[in-house]
Amino acid sequence: MKPRNLFILTAALAVAGLSAIYSYANLSPANEPALENTAASSPPAPPAPPAPNR
Known part of the structure; x- marks a missing residue:
């Protein structure tokens, strides 16, 4: 068999x-x-907590 083949x-x-x-x-x-x-079938993540007021 040839090397190329x-x-x-x-x-x-x-x-x-x-x-x-x-x-x-x-x-x-x-x-x-x-x-x-997995991303489509998993429930959505809860919303992030509000940022503290400064």
Whole structure:
């Protein structure tokens, strides 16, 4: 096998492996909200207390 073909094959396998790891890391169990949806599904923060008058 030519060195260039070997390099292309290695790069393609590396990209496929990294994308598989990335997609597996982004999976979440059904009872837990996904990482992107935690801010949207959590209740809004309480308003900040008023600043003291000086």
